[in-house]
Amino acid sequence: MRTVIFRTTAPYLTSLMVLFSVFVLLRGHNEPGGGFIGGLIAASAFAIYGIACGVAPVRRALYFHPMGLAGFGLFLSAMSGFVSLAKGVPFLTGIWTSVNLFGVSLDLSTILFFDIGVYFVVVGSITSIALALEERERD
Amino acid sequence: METALAGLVGLFYAVAIYLMLSKHIIRVLLGIVIFGNAVNMTIFTAGRIVREVPPIIPAGAERIESVVANPLPQALILTAIVISFSFFAFLLVLAYRAYQELGTDDTDEMRVAEPEGESLPPLGY
Amino acid sequence: MAAPGATSIDTAAAHIAGATALADWLVIAPVALPILGGALLLMVRHRTRVHAVLAFLFLFASFLSSAFLLARVVSEGPLVMTMGRWLPPFGITFNADVLGATFATAATFVATVAAVFALRDINVTGRRYGFYSFLLLMVAGVDGAFLTGDIFNLYVWFEVFVISSFGLLVLGSERRQIDGATKYAVLNLVATTVFLITTGMLYGTFGTLNMADIARKAEGLRETGPLMTIATLYLLAFGMKAAAFPLNYWLPASYHTPRIVTSALFGGLLTKVGIYALLRTMMTLFPVEREVLSGLIGWIAVATMLLGILGALAQSDVRRIIGFVVISGIGVMLSGLALGTPLGVTGTILYAVHSILVMTALYLLAGLMHEAGGSYSLHETAGLYRSHPLLAAMALLLVLAAAGLPPLSGLWPKVMLVKASIESGAWWLASAILVSSILTVIALGRVFALSFWRMDAGETVERTDAERAISPGAGYGVLAALIVPAIAIGVYPEPFLRLAAAAAAGLADPASYLDAVFPPGGGS
Numbered sequence: 207m208r209t210v211i212f213r214t215t216a217p218y219l220t221s222l223m224v225l226f227s228v229f230v231l232l233r234g235h236n237e238p239g240g241g242f243i244g245g246l247i248a249a250s251a252f253a254i255y256g257i258a259c260g261v262a263p264v265r266r267a268l269y270f271h272p273m274g275l276a277g278f279g280l281f282l283s284a285m286s287g288f289v290s291l292a293k294g295v296p297f298l299t300g301i302w303t304s305v306n307l308f309g310v311s312l313d314l315s316t317i318l319f320f321d322i323g324v325y326f327v328v329v330g331s332i333t334s335i336a337l338a339l340e341e342r343e344r345d
Numbered sequence: 346m347e348t349a350l351a352g353l354v355g356l357f358y359a360v361a362i363y364l365m366l367s368k369h370i371i372r373v374l375l376g377i378v379i380f381g382n383a384v385n386m387t388i389f390t391a392g393r394i395v396r397e398v399p400p401i402i403p404a405g406a407e408r409i410e411s412v413v414a415n416p417l418p419q420a421l422i423l424t425a426i427v428i429s430f431s432f433f434a435f436l437l438v439l440a441y442r443a444y445q446e447l448g449t450d451d452t453d454e455m456r457v458a459e460p461e462g463e464s465l466p467p468l469g470y
Numbered sequence: 471m472a473a474p475g476a477t478s479i480d481t482a483a484a485h486i487a488g489a490t491a492l493a494d495w496l497v498i499a500p501v502a503l504p505i506l507g508g509a510l511l512l513m514v515r516h517r518t519r520v521h522a523v524l525a526f527l528f529l530f531a532s533f534l535s536s537a538f539l540l541a542r543v544v545s546e547g548p549l550v551m552t553m554g555r556w557l558p559p560f561g562i563t564f565n566a567d568v569l570g571a572t573f574a575t576a577a578t579f580v581a582t583v584a585a586v587f588a589l590r591d592i593n594v595t596g597r598r599y600g601f602y603s604f605l606l607l608m609v610a611g612v613d614g615a616f617l618t619g620d621i622f623n624l625y626v627w628f629e630v631f632v633i634s635s636f637g638l639l640v641l642g643s644e645r646r647q648i649d650g651a652t653k654y655a656v657l658n659l660v661a662t663t664v665f666l667i668t669t670g671m672l673y674g675t676f677g678t679l680n681m682a683d684i685a686r687k688a689e690g691l692r693e694t695g696p697l698m699t700i701a702t703l704y705l706l707a708f709g710m711k712a713a714a715f716p717l718n719y720w721l722p723a724s725y726h727t728p729r730i731v732t733s734a735l736f737g738g739l740l741t742k743v744g745i746y747a748l749l750r751t752m753m754t755l756f757p758v759e760r761e762v763l764s765g766l767i768g769w770i771a772v773a774t775m776l777l778g779i780l781g782a783l784a785q786s787d788v789r790r791i792i793g794f795v796v797i798s799g800i801g802v803m804l805s806g807l808a809l810g811t812p813l814g815v816t817g818t819i820l821y822a823v824h825s826i827l828v829m830t831a832l833y834l835l836a837g838l839m840h841e842a843g844g845s846y847s848l849h850e851t852a853g854l855y856r857s858h859p860l861l862a863a864m865a866l867l868l869v870l871a872a873a874g875l876p877p878l879s880g881l882w883p884k885v886m887l888v889k890a891s892i893e894s895g896a897w898w899l900a901s902a903i904l905v906s907s908i909l910t911v912i913a914l915g916r917v918f919a920l921s922f923w924r925m926d927a928g929e930t931v932e933r934t935d936a937e938r939a940i941s942p943g944a945g946y947g948v949l950a951a952l953i954v955p956a957i958a959i960g961v962y963p964e965p966f967l968r969l970a971a972a973a974a975a976g977l978a979d980p981a982s983y984l985d986a987v988f989p990p991g992g993g994s
Contacts (some may be wrong), residue, residue, distance in 0.1 A: 242427060271515060273512050273515060273600065274513050274515055276512060277509045277510065277511070277513040278509070278512075278513050280509035281506060281509035281513060284505050287502070290490075291495065295490055296486070296490050297495070297502070297564075298554045299553075332434070338438055339441070365660070370656075373656055377659055377660070380660070381663065383667075384666050384670065387670040387671070388666075388669075388670035388673065391670045391671060391674025391675075418673070421670075421673070428626070429663075432659055435636055436655055439636075439640065439651060439655060440652065442640075442643065442648050446645045447648065447649060452652075452653075456649075457645050457646045457649040458647075458650040458724065459723055464849070465786065466784075466785065466848045466920070467786070
């Protein structure tokens with residue numbers, strides 16, 4: 207699989223896919239998309255990078271260990287449920303707020319952070335499984 | 346529509362169970378994948394199939410007036426797909442490791458944890 | 471729900487209007503705290519030093535919260551929280567009654583104690599691999615299963631703890647572990663898939679997944695719906711999870727392969743979740759169908775307890791003996807479910823609590839015996855009484871507890887189950903319980919006699935002294951922490967009996983459970 211063409215294009219493909227995964231994640235708020243599918247796209251991006259350039263560069267590029275990313279996502283999702291503690295409503299109730307950023311009004315919600323958490327859980331766990339399988343192939 | 350899907354679900358179950366009865370782990374895994382899909386279709390069929398509009402309340406209205414598709418089975422299936430997907434990914438790694446470590450994918454020969462011909466416990470001292 | 475600026479819509483018909491009291495958060499704390507802890511530990515996976523401390527703190531906090539939850543549920547009735555403010559049955563409900571809170575308290579207690587024992591058993595590699603995060607996530611799954619009031623959510627929690635248990639099972643990646651884990655994984659996956667199939671059929675029949683709502687609607691659907699099929703399939707799925715005969719052969723194939731603390735947690739917690747799910751579905755949701763199935767459940771119970779303990783008699787590895795003893799205990803618990811009388815169900819619940827404590831303790835005892843004698847095999851261990859008298863004393867107590875002899879916790883539930891069987895005229899069930907108890911005495915008594923009393927094994931064992939993070943005294947302390955409640959149940963059983971009876975009453979007559987989810991005079 208390590209042909210010159212694939213190795214040259216893989217980094218660009220990976221970066222494009224990661225960018226697209228973030229787009230899908232944010233789009234999921236009102237239209238088809240969301241954390242799970244976005245996370246899968248990002249995880250397959252890293253898997254492609256791993257197939258083309260080997261597992262070690264992927265781990266270096268990710269910087270954090272994939273399972274650490276998954277842990278972060280789980281933590282973020284769980285914490286976004288606890289925001290409702292302050293409001294006196296049950297766990298995981300969606301709470302909305304609007305912030306004004308450089309003249310643009312931005313609607314933020316706990317649901318958004320929950321979805322971002324899901325994204326990280328999926329990226330982390332699927333990437334770590336994919337990398338484990340790719341590592342095995344070479345020894 | 347429901348009858349056709351029910352028949353298809355039954356076929357899926359038959360194939361899945363046939364594969365899972367095999368001695369070879371890889372066939373068992375294939376059977377499990379088909380089993381998972383059969384379950385998803387069961388839930389989908391159980392939630393009644395409606396070809397109408399998506400269940401979105403139009404702006405300004407407070408409730409849906411017309412017949413809409415049931416969103417709950419789809420949410421259930423999505424959850425089930427996610428879970429069976431991660432399960433399957435794990436099982437794939439595990440089966441591959443088992444093949445590497447034990448040198449076989451025949452479950453009859455996987456006797457490391459329960460060796461054959463173990464002696465009985467001492468009957469006295 | 472509407473975004474700011476949009477036309478405001480009256481959502482009173484779909485939302486819970488009142489504010490949620492702070493105390494209501496107790497119902498999700500035993501689940502949410504271990505999840506947070508597990509996530510946190512995954513994030514700091516390289517700082518293995520803090521793992522044990524953090525895990526202990528989170529587990530202890532969830533134990534405290536489940537204990538408070540239990541106290542509140544006992545005094546004020548079932549506690550309900552519906553996620554996201556949706557009115558039940560639309561939202562996912564967490565619904566703690568006495569049964570769920572009791573099991574959650576016992577489970578978190580055992581997990582907390584096991585986390586301390588893991589300090590001895592799990593080295594830095596194991597911690598870096600994520601032992602403690604998997605442990606916390608497994609506890610979250612088990613607690614979630616005990617506390618949820620939604621049957622699909624129950625499935626999700628089953629998967630959470632099954633996936634985490636995979637992680638624990640293959641920790642170390644030895645050949646034996648991979649062999650055991652393959653069988654465990656495939657069989658458990660099939661069991662949860664059958665659970666999902668049944669849930670799909672149940673949804674098709676009832677149009678709801680909220681357990682209280684199902685219990686409410688079951689009466690009206692009894693004539694037309696395939697309730698018997700659903701109940702039988704649940705028996706199959708949960709029987710497989712609980713390791714009931716003839717679907718129990720995954721347990722002795724896998725439970726002796728992982729680290730001893732993992733075996734202890736599996737033996738203590740996982741099969742009990744199956745029993746809990748059986749109790750919940752059979753007693754609350756499908757009581758009429760359980761009546762029809764009771765003969766079948768009774769014979770399954772007899773076969774499970776007798777064949778389980780006969781299996782234990784044929785083994786020479788201590789861990790495998792305990793694995794078969796766990797199965798035999800499942801049979802005893804099923805006998806109460808087969809009877810279905812208040813006394814029988816009370817016995818089952820009390821036996822489950824006893825089993826959570828004692829089976830964990832037995833596995834940990836096996837670990838300490840391995841450390842002291844250098845082997846798990848009965849052929850090789852001997853003379854531990856002389857070298858480790860304290861361990862011998864605790865071992866004797868545990869043998870008594872597991873066999874159901876006074877003054878330990880196994881006695882009362884077995885007395886109740888035997889009494890309940892005789893009252894119902896099921897003499898065969900009563901005699902099976904008694905025979906299995908005698909065989910348990912023989913199986914575990916032999917372990918004690920050979921490993922502790924026998925002076926010389928005739929075979930020399932090479933001692934491998936592994937590095938231990940904490941002193942052997944802490945291992946004894948952990949074992950003592952599990953034995954003390956077992957003695958308490960045995961010597962002063964009244965409060966525990968009352969608790970189990972209250973749990974059984976809540977199962978048999980779910981009126982207060984239903985009222986908590988659907989307040990009379992309000993809601994749909």
